[in-house]
Amino acid sequence: MGKSFVAPEKYPEAVVKQQSSGSSISVSFRDDTMFHKLTEHGLVAEYPIRYQVGGGMEGSSFFIQLRNYLFESPLSWYNAFGWDLSPGYESRSVIEFERPITKECLFCHASRARFDDPDGRHLNGTPTSIGCERCHGPSGEHVRHPSSTNIVNPSKLAGPARKSICEQCHLEGNTRVLNPGKDWTDFRAGEPAEDVFTTFVLTGERQGEQIPLASEVEQFAQSRCAQMSKGKLWCGTCHNPHADHRSRAAEIRAICTSCHQKPSPATHPASLTECTSCHMPTNGKTTIAHASNTDHRILRPGEQPPDEGKKLKLSAWRQPRQNFQQRNLGIAELRLSRQDYQDLWSDGGDLLLSLGAPSHDDSDIVFSLTAFYLDSGDLPRALEFARRAVELSPQSAVRTLTLARILETSGADDKAEQQFVKAIALNPSWKEPYGRLTMFYVRRNKFEEAIKVLDRYLTWNPNEILFHEWRKQILSQENAGTGSRLPSQPAIPPTR
Numbered sequence: 001m002g003k004s005f006v007a008p009e010k011y012p013e014a015v016v017k018q019q020s021s022g023s024s025i026s027v028s029f030r031d032d033t034m035f036h037k038l039t040e041h042g043l044v045a046e047y048p049i050r051y052q053v054g055g056g057m058e059g060s061s062f063f064i065q066l067r068n069y070l071f072e073s074p075l076s077w078y079n080a081f082g083w084d085l086s087p088g089y090e091s092r093s094v095i096e097f098e099r100p101i102t103k104e105c106l107f108c109h110a111s112r113a114r115f116d117d118p119d120g121r122h123l124n125g126t127p128t129s130i131g132c133e134r135c136h137g138p139s140g141e142h143v144r145h146p147s148s149t150n151i152v153n154p155s156k157l158a159g160p161a162r163k164s165i166c167e168q169c170h171l172e173g174n175t176r177v178l179n180p181g182k183d184w185t186d187f188r189a190g191e192p193a194e195d196v197f198t199t200f201v202l203t204g205e206r207q208g209e210q211i212p213l214a215s216e217v218e219q220f221a222q223s224r225c226a227q228m229s230k231g232k233l234w235c236g237t238c239h240n241p242h243a244d245h246r247s248r249a250a251e252i253r254a255i256c257t258s259c260h261q262k263p264s265p266a267t268h269p270a271s272l273t274e275c276t277s278c279h280m281p282t283n284g285k286t287t288i289a290h291a292s293n294t295d296h297r298i299l300r301p302g303e304q305p306p307d308e309g310k311k312l313k314l315s316a317w318r319q320p321r322q323n324f325q326q327r328n329l330g331i332a333e334l335r336l337s338r339q340d341y342q343d344l345w346s347d348g349g350d351l352l353l354s355l356g357a358p359s360h361d362d363s364d365i366v367f368s369l370t371a372f373y374l375d376s377g378d379l380p381r382a383l384e385f386a387r388r389a390v391e392l393s394p395q396s397a398v399r400t401l402t403l404a405r406i407l408e409t410s411g412a413d414d415k416a417e418q419q420f421v422k423a424i425a426l427n428p429s430w431k432e433p434y435g436r437l438t439m440f441y442v443r444r445n446k447f448e449e450a451i452k453v454l455d456r457y458l459t460w461n462p463n464e465i466l467f468h469e470w471r472k473q474i475l476s477q478e479n480a481g482t483g484s485r486l487p488s489q490p491a492i493p494p495t496r
């Protein structure tokens, strides 16, 4: 993990073509700098690659930096087969360097990543690879007076505090919700994660299929070894980040046999040199997905543990303090209900509404309820909550844009326009507010205004492709006087 966030390494040069967008992306090096060059619809965009993420396992992603904003390259390296499109880009009709890298992403992949806007997009400082303090806690005092009493030793912890050390990054869950007023970087090794955030995990069936246990953490929690060994066994028993694991099979075998001196001799001749091929098989995954590769349930071969039931259920991995339990669950349910799990919608809304008036000062609740009212078709309430959300977090471009869109839907054109402009000013790197304001003008046949918005973004980033296309389309519509036809490809990232 000491190489989790680095300058790009020396990968082979290549050209990758993509069918659905008719584009090609090339990788080249000049003066040791890696460049990704996108050629699409006769336009060219080339960026130097600033950071490489990962590489030791399935593959690497690559980030570009535009002023203080990071974006993912649409091209990734896969250890199994080389260069290809990044996950999620396979069938896109326009390929761009537009996927923002957020605070959440860097919380797990880097250290010292500071962001100074409430949406976690505006980078302040230079992130580095995962550092010692992520597992050992703040080290200032320890560096001045080295002693084992002023540094966290993970293996000496117990319970949630110990589990949280690896879970802060290895348990993504289906969503994670921060406690009021907290930020990811408030988490300190040695404390339970729930002092800062709650991780929520879905169980049950979705479209007739059992939702799989995605992570090593979830799988391991189901293993009889973990459940029955009274806390003796934890991630660090088998994974010591400081050991060199050259004779891995023997090392793991020694760990297993420290508890299982004599597994049934019929199936376990004394000559067995390893234990994992049957009890912790790998699924040989080759894509960069945040899912386990090695089965951490440590089962008897061929055995399946009992299902958790059919009903779709969202639960806290561990509960936070009593007074945050309903809040965090409600926010999580509403968030996931917008990503395919509509069943959770009314429950989440009911939970947050039951919290009553004090929640009107809690910016995350107010923002969640904005979406809830919008989805229930209660526009006046949605507007009231959107206004309040902006009042509570005036520097948030995400909230400002939501307000702009609700104002537009409510027919308050002038006010909507103001908020669109404000969202752009708050995060000039974010294409969605430009795109929506452009469409706002096109719908009102204000073509010149629309072009000005696109030009504003193109000044910020001349290397853009989609907006160049839009510009051409709008100019031709204006000349043909065809009125308010929208640009045909609003391939803008949706609001989170």
Ligand code: HEC
Pocket: 001, 002, 003, 004, 005, 053, 054, 055, 056, 057, 107, 108, 109, 110, 130, 134, 135, 154, 165, 166, 167, 168, 169, 170, 235, 236, 239
């Ligand atoms: C700050 C985030 C973070 C923390 C804390 C963390 N990991 Fe990781 N871990 C990662 C990332 C990211 C990778 C992917 C590899 C890479 O990018 O270097 C990884 C990779 C791994 C791997 C596989 C590859 C390798 O380097 O061996 C193992 C095993 C692992 N972690 C175990 C652990 C254990 C055990 C803990 C707790 C003691 C832990 N990790 C804590 C982020 C973290």
Ligand code: HEC
Pocket: 053, 054, 055, 056, 057, 058, 059, 060, 061, 072, 101, 102, 104, 105, 106, 107, 108, 109, 168, 169, 170, 171, 172, 288, 289, 290, 291, 292
């Ligand atoms: C909750 C923490 C978390 C978040 C958020 C997260 N990752 Fe990861 N990521 C990990 C861990 C842990 C691993 C390694 C183990 C695994 O694959 O589960 C990993 C693996 C990867 C790998 C493969 C690394 C390798 O060596 O093969 C890439 C690439 C990657 N992540 C990119 C991203 C990007 C880009 C984002 C943000 C858009 C992101 N991750 C968000 C924790 C996270």
Ligand code: HEC
Pocket: 001, 130, 131, 132, 133, 134, 135, 136, 148, 153, 154, 155, 236, 240, 241, 242
């Ligand atoms: C991914 C988590 C992780 C990271 C990052 C990490 N360590 Fe550790 N460290 C551990 C764990 C777990 C142990 C306990 C190993 C054991 O005893 O089984 C440990 C043990 C140690 C010990 C021995 C402590 C003792 O009392 O015996 C020292 C010293 C140490 N780490 C220093 C560092 C330094 C310096 C860095 C940064 C370069 C670092 N660690 C980064 C997880 C981590």
Ligand code: HEC
Pocket: 224, 225, 226, 228, 229, 232, 233, 252, 255, 256, 257, 258, 259, 260, 275, 276, 279, 280, 298, 299, 300
């Ligand atoms: C810290 C002690 C400990 C370690 C280390 C350990 N186990 Fe276990 N394991 C247990 C306990 C306790 C049980 C439960 C025994 C029972 O149910 O009677 C168990 C159960 C099992 C079972 C039966 C599972 C089932 O579903 O019935 C298997 C198989 C197993 N262990 C294999 C392993 C393997 C392989 C390793 C090494 C990768 C390992 N164990 C490491 C303590 C441990």
Ligand code: HEC
Pocket: 166, 167, 170, 216, 217, 218, 220, 233, 234, 235, 236, 237, 238, 239, 248, 252, 255, 276, 280, 291, 292, 293, 294, 295, 296
């Ligand atoms: C009983 C031993 C054991 C325990 C306990 C254990 N692991 Fe593993 N883990 C393994 C083995 C074996 C592999 C295969 C690769 C290797 O040898 O490191 C592995 C692989 C991994 C990988 C690499 C990706 C993958 O799925 O192959 C990650 C990440 C990881 N473990 C994280 C964890 C975390 C987090 C915990 C605690 C919840 C944990 N492990 C507990 C034995 C263990």
Ligand code: HEC
Pocket: 253, 256, 257, 260, 262, 263, 264, 266, 267, 268, 272, 273, 274, 275, 276, 277, 278, 279, 300, 301
């Ligand atoms: C070739 C496949 C294979 C390998 C390798 C293997 N096992 Fe097993 N193991 C099995 C099978 C099959 C069962 C279930 C049937 C049984 O109980 O004999 C089992 C059951 C177990 C159990 C639960 C029943 C019992 O005997 O307590 C434990 C514990 C266990 N194995 C530990 C180990 C350990 C430790 C190792 C490494 C030294 C290991 N196994 C290597 C196939 C294997």
